[in-house]
Amino acid sequence: ILELPAGALRSLLGPRRPRGRTTPPDAEGAALQILGEDSVVEKALGARFRHFNQETSSLMVHDIVRVGETGTLSGISTTNV
Helix, strand or coil: CCCCCCCCHHHHCCCCCCCCCCCCHHHHHHHHHHHCCCCHHHHHHHHHHHHCCCCCCCCCEEEEEEECCCCCEEEEEEEEC
């Protein structure tokens, strides 16, 4: 598209990194098995599980909402740091 000469800096760059993907509605169960009540993490931490993130807070929350051509929601991703 840009008609850059061979060997231009742009031609040395690799393919774009894949970005976040939408999660199917029924995929929440897998996350709850790891982090939810009676989960693997809760069993590993024992009584400390309830207070594990007690003193942490978010510095940044970055939400991306994708809307399809027809105006319907096509994806949501959140980065929480």
